[in-house]
């Protein structure tokens with residue numbers, strides 16, 4: 001198993017079908033849970049099923065993260081305890097009796113229900129009926145209504161981890177709200193045979209945050225890492241030491257700094273690779289990005305250098321001329337509207353063939369004009385979580401290009 005680029009023919013991908021966690025979203029907590037609107041679950045699932053169907057029709061093996069995690073707990077029941085405790089450690093339950101109650105409540109469930117409950121979230125009022133002695137938190141009003149918050153961004157599996165070559169790096173989430181998401185993939189990586197052949201990429205703890213939406217592998221030698229609202233200098237420097245010097249997974253890292261903004265929280269919401277020599281970029285950032293190159297320096301330390309032009313860097317790394325396609329036909333209004341609908345968040349399933357939401361008609365047409373084949377599906381509910389086809393996919397195996 002190997003991933004050496006963002007465009008090689010996709011063989012295996014991990015996804016999450018949106019679940020009842022979306023039904024625990026309320027207007028009051030949207031911002032905290034990183035959503036902009038409340039998706040209609042039934043329709044979101046239909047859209048997601050279509051997304052999966054398209055990939056399967058293209059010969060991609062699609063794995064559901066909930067199935068993988070359930071299988072891990074079924075096969076190794078001794079892991080249930082630590083898996084639940086890991087979640088509790090990242091929750092904000094301070095009261096020991098409450099923690100005990102939640103722990104036992106979860107431990108009594110079967111593997112599938114444990115996985116589903118941890119993703120859906122756990123409401124306080126239900127647990128409270130199980131407790132004999134009340135604690136302060138049980139009585140006060142206007143509380144956050146969950147002991148375990150729902151994980152509505154779970155379907156953006158991209159951010160939870162990345163494969164570089166034959167190594168897998170578990171994401172380090174920037175926001176508290178998303179930290180529990182990575183526990184699933186951590187256990188799966190260690191205990192599920194679907195991940196056999198992938199080694200752990202980084203052995204030390206990565207500071208917050210390094211999210212997969214910021215990592216774009218353009219060739220087996222070069223990875224781009226977005227420095228964004230979600231990915232920090234500290235995390236990049238930590239990972240750079242491992243992947244450039246200690247493990248030598250790539251030869252260089254191109255760091256692309258984008259304005260830290262909700263509308264484009266990760267690099268892949270404004271920039272994706274669509275073919276051997278073609279990239280799609282949201283024009284609203286073209287004059288607002290900064291590029292740096294990290295390479296292994298002398299004495300085993302990483303050295304950094306500023307670069308004038310991202311395009312030149314890409315051409316030098318790929319050793320060919322490249323074309324940057326500006327989305328929305330480079331029109332500021334169309335491009336901004338379509339970027340909000342994830343027009344620039346394409347998922348390449350082979351060089352020159354990408355999955356996109358059908359709503360972004362101008363950008364899709366433009367891609368076709370540039371010779372890119374677009375496989376379209378509706379994402380009107382899915383997009384309400386601010387993510388597109390690339391965000392919803394975690395490739396773990398692609399053919400070499």
Ligand SMILES: NC(=[NH2+])NCCC[C@H](N)C(=O)O
Pocket residue numbers: 033034035153156158159178212213214265266268269385386387388390391
């Ligand atoms: N790779 C991506 N662009 N992921 C999109 C993540 C969206 C998610 N609601 C968040 O704000 O975290």
